[in-house]
Amino acid sequence: MSKVLTVDPSLCTGCHRCEMWCSLTKYGEINPSRSNIYVLRREPAVDVPVICVQCGLCINACPTGALKRDGATDAVVVDADVCSGCGTCVKICPYGVLRLDEDTGVAAKCDLCGGSPACASHCPQGAIKYEDINKAAARRRELWAMACAVRIRG
Template sequence: MSRKLTVIPEQCSGCKICELVCSIRQFGVNNPKKAAIRVIVVYPHPVLRMPIVCSQCKRSTCEEVCPVGALRRDNGVVQLDKDVCISCFKCIEACPFGAIYAHEDCEFPIKCDMCGGDPECVKKCPKGALRLIPEAALGEVRRLNNVLSYTQMKEIEFYEKGEKKVIQYAEIGKEEL
């Protein structure tokens, strides 16, 4: 089953460890501006911390606008072929999420490649704000969180195989899916 890198912004502390591990894996340097993930912080009330990373869209505009076909899907992940890329940066402009980046030291766009299917950012996120979730379960987490926040519930009870189970609100979306 295909798994998708998912962001749960409510759990992000803004530590930016994901940016550090990504830049180290991608470029071998401790430079968050060279990461394929960026944590933005918005200061309305409440403060929102939101990791921005490639969504690996099924119909990706970055792939469509590339004039030389340097962006190609491989096992569900849109990959940048640096041997083909002409550094026009049209993919950066086309991404509706702003998840492809440029850096003055880098000849090519910086884009998440999912670390070959085992993303470092997911492994190192101390709060579990970044997760690999089966694509079929993506909407379920959002629906449960919306219902629980709307009703002010702190937990949900359900029966599985005849056994009563209780999930705390903070636990929804973890790897049990």
């Protein structure tokens, strides 16, 4: 069964553990600037994890073919040996979650940690989950409905 990352911003406390675990898992250092997940603070005290939704828009945009979909996880992954660091994928990403790594010069993005995302497994509040696509779709519908209700009432 296919799985995806989901985010429930109402559960995020802004601890940034997801960023720390991501950078530690991917780069061997606790350095949020090298994380492939981002926690943005919006006042008043609302923290929102921003993740790659693995949409794949970057795949066709890449002039060198360095971005491909992993058959096992369905994640879009970067082949660092093929990436030229041109930044086309960064420009095309509608969510702003691709970046050029300052140390390596190649594109960096969430690859779902090979099917066991560190961000989800270390989120103490359960704000980030790696779950079945049908459960994730139901969660997204509920979050969308709640957001719309707040706007209508607000």
